[in-house]
Amino acid sequence: MRVPYSWLMEYLKADVDPEKLGHVLTMGGLEVEEIRDFTSEDGKFNDQILITSATSNRGDLLSMIGVARHAAALLRAEWQMPSINMGLLGEPVGGGVDARADNLHIELADADADACPRYSGLVVDGVSVGDSPDWMAHRLEAAGMRPIANLVDCTNYVMLELGQPLHGFDYNLLQGGHIIVRLATEGEQILTLDKQWRVMTSRDLLITDPAGPAAIAGVMGGADTEMTWKTKKVLLESAHFDATTIRKTSLRLGLSSEASYRFERIVDPAGTLRALARVAGLIIETAGGGVEGNAVDACAREFAPLRVPLRPEKCNAVLGTDIAPSDMARSLEALGCEVEETNAEAFAVAVPTFRPDVEREIDLIEEVAIVTGYENIPTTVPGKLTQSGRLTSAQRFERRARQALRSAGLNESISYSMISPKDLDRMGYPQDAPERNMLPLASPMIAEQSHMRSTLLPSMLQAAEYNQHQRVEAVRLYEVANVFIPRAEGALPHEQLRAAGIIMGPYWSSRWNMPEQALLPDFFTIKGILEQLVAALGVQGVSYRATAHPACHPGQCAAVQLGDEQIGIIGKVSAAVCDAYDLANEAFVFEINLRALLDAACAYATYRQVPRFPAALRDIAIVVDDTPRNTCAALTSAIQEAGGEQLSSVEVFDLYADASRLGEGKKQLAFSLSFRTPQGTLTDEQVDELVDGIVSHLRTTMGAELRS
Secondary structure, three states: EEEEEHHHOOEOOOOOOOOOOHHHHHHHHOOEEEEEEEEOOOOOOOOEEEEEEEOOOOHOOOHHHHHHHHHHHHHHEEOOOOOHHHHHOOOOOOOOHHHHOOOOEEEHHHHHHOOEEEEEEEEEEEEOOOOOOOHHHHHHHHOOOOOOOOHHHHHHHHHHHHHHOOOEEEHHHHOOOOEEEEOOOOOEEEEEOOOOEEEOOOOEEEEEOOOOEEEOOOOOOEEOOOOOOOOOOEEEEEEEEOOOHHHHHHHOOOOOOHHHHHOOOOOOHHHHHHHHHHHHHHHHHHHOEEEEEEEEEEOOOOOOOOOOOHHHHHHHHHHOOOHHHHHHHHHHHHOEEEEEEEEEEEEEEEEOOOOOOOHHHHHHHHHHHHHHHHHHOOOOOOOOOOOOOOOOOHEEEEEEEEOOHHOOEEOOOOOEEEEOOHHHHHOOOOOOOHHOOOEOOOOOOOHHHHHEEEOOHHHHHHHHHHHHHHOOOEEEEEEEEEEOOOOOOOOEEEEEEEEEEEOOOOOOOOOOOHHHHHHOOOHHHEEEEEHHHHHHOOOOEEEEOOOOOOOOOEEEEEEEOOOOEEEEEEEOOOHHHHHOOOOOEEEEEEEEEEHHHHHOOOOOOOOOOOOOOOEEEEEEEEEEEEEOOOOHHHHHHHHHHHHHHHEEEEEEEEOOOOEEEEEEOOEEEEEEEEEEEEEEEEOOOHHHHHHHHHHHHHHHHHOOEOOO
């Protein structure tokens, strides 16, 4: 908001320059972003402008009076309202949701007290439309509004001055002087002041007469009833509209105005008549004419100040201060509150209707702190701290998991939790895939983010696609986030913590003396990253078995098993999916149920004494049938079982398959075995006996043969 300094000082009785005023307001919660010099277009007016920014719950600071009142409280100064002749309203005619006078009938149709609980109107006749006086035009121009003509300028002037948006209708263009405030019918249309046809929904609020729409409530007037240079008789509107209703209409139509901006932040419901009297006086002053009849005030409910208790002892305990109760009362009264001492321990504070953001005792405490000045509140250390906050075991393990993935060379990615079913189409998921059971959003902002994701893989592929389009050759990313699995209707979805990663392009950071092919990752690179994660968490019982996945290349995909439960997959992204995501290089991915890993994680490693005696090493090559049963993991497990405690380690180092040498359907795996015992150095005879036992066990259980 643009606040002209000279205009503001008409209401603020304080000797303060713009720089100091800007500092005080900023410290008090109204940020002054900048102070600018201003000169009017005709060169006759110079001023300084405070560019302010109020939070969305402080609609009271969107007016000159609101800023003056707030500044006066902070400066411990006085302020004043402009001169308003309330007698211009006559004896306002009430009567609930249907109020009428001789020349004006206001009806709150459908008794919609939520959308429009109050609507006040006044008729001014005999006006003469012309240019506004210089003082008004200059102030409007300084505040960022273009002067148009006296009638419109008067309504804009009062909106900026008092914070109450107003609208003027050409009375003679309204049917029978009858205003009806109602919700629109679905598909109803109105031609607005910008000469655009707007299509309304049943959730939008309209100002109408018996013939049809005359304005979109709180947003923009209608072209059929606008004031022109021929207007002689004006109906002035001053209303209170529901902030949510106005905001939804404004957003849906993409139509924002100074009025809607204020209504969205809540306008004082008790200020409608005061604003009517002020604008009527200005119109009579600048355009002539006079008030015809009494003001009409249709009101669906009363707007009494909210009464909130405040305990001075509690206030000082929260702020760490020793403020006297009388000073607290003065601070609140300076902001417009009425303070009554109900007993020795508490106040009853009547919060004015222009401060709907103050609802609880803690809100009042904040106001006391603001007026006292945060810079005047001493720094204190809370006493009686019995313990400090610590991470839970799950949080510690999650941090360890993230560190392990970073140590493997991956960079963390943070993506949106929403995807589209089209992402699953690009990945080749069949229609009956469990991942297609996603939770739809009620009102998605864009079609590409219409559902809560059930898998992290689309986000990984999208990130790789984006990086490639930015000419990033090496992509090494991971993400730790929740997926959302729908439950029974009406129940919240199950949120499962998962980890996913993708590598594409050169994996090693240095190319020195390495062939191009050696730089590229493969299936075992991504498997090694996952094994590093599992090892960092100290999880036992993780194994891998061949499987198929819609997004992965056949023969290069494995299921990650924790015991008998499948907790994830790793694999090479298929060529079809790479084409769908426009990936030029081979990509490898993993996705696991991280929560399952964290639940099985071990906090501490078991200490094992460093062996005193050297190990005895043996290499064996085993020939077995090339079947799903005879996997490397199965053979390793069988070797460990037969080797017993004296077999300290077993590692596979070669896989060979040649039908001409081994026979059809055969494969050879070579293992490096390490034997040792704490009792002493093993002899060759002892080691040979252990190896013979292992080979015999493999021959019996898996049909393996030793290849010499």
